[in-house]
Amino acid sequence: MTESKKGKSPKERKNLSLKTRTIVLTEAGYRCAVPTCRGILALDMHHIWEVSEGGGNDPSNLIALCPTCHALYHRGTISQESIYTYKAMLVALSHAFDFQTIDRLLFLSLCPQDYLVLSGDGVLQFDRLIASSLATVELKANNNWQIVTYTVNISEKGKQLIEAWKQGNREIIASTLSTISSE
Ligand SMILES: [Zn+2]
Known part of the structure; x- marks a missing residue:
């Protein structure tokens, strides 16, 4: 995890409305979106398309990750493609x-x-x-x-x-x- 990304997230989190957080957390069943994890503690809101690259605060651009998986993503252990897939899966499954x-x-x-x-x-x-x-x-x-x-x-x-x-x-x-x- 780089310091800049680590330092940025609390500010991003503050900007998210309760409604947005609730939508994203409900979609994930109040668990980490990584299927091998499904942790329930201290879920972060991760921007799928990074804010620095123009990604917004819409629920469609956010996914719930536990701190461990969030760190694994920033280290490159969890790929961007996997995050896209977990999001697509949550959207589809939460509707079904x-x-x-x-x-x-x-x-x-x-x-x-x-x-x-x-x-x-x-x-x-x-x-x-x-x-x-x-x-x-x-x-x-x-x-x-x-x-x-x-x-x-x-x-x-x-x-x-x-x-x-x-x-x-x-x-x-x-x-x-x-x-x-x-x-
Ligand atoms: Zn996790």
Whole structure:
């Protein structure tokens, strides 16, 4: 991180209205926009198109980053292309789903196969992902129908979406989301 960029951000932050911050934070589910992070603490407003290059304070030019990811971006560890992709993903996903649903998909992507065994009520938490073919549900076991459980897994399509998000592949994200919205 360079000193000039580090020193500039508090001033930029002051210039942002509460409304703008709320829009950007809501879009990100009040978490860091980097899908491998999703940190919740002390989120910064990062200008995607830098202010020094003419970028404005419109929510479309802002993304929520935790201090660690913000520093990684300024060090070049997180690329500009990745930031564009995370923003595009947040905009698309926040229109298609609420962020609890998106974080459940991220959670599922970390679970081993058949790890998550749920009651019928539990399955309801994944209903939007299942309806969108991003997750699958199977009847797991029953004891003469007294105990009914289900396993919920991320689908191939869900894996593809999460991988594309993490890798910053906008083409795959766009094609996957277009099949969701057409269903
Ligand atoms: Zn982060």
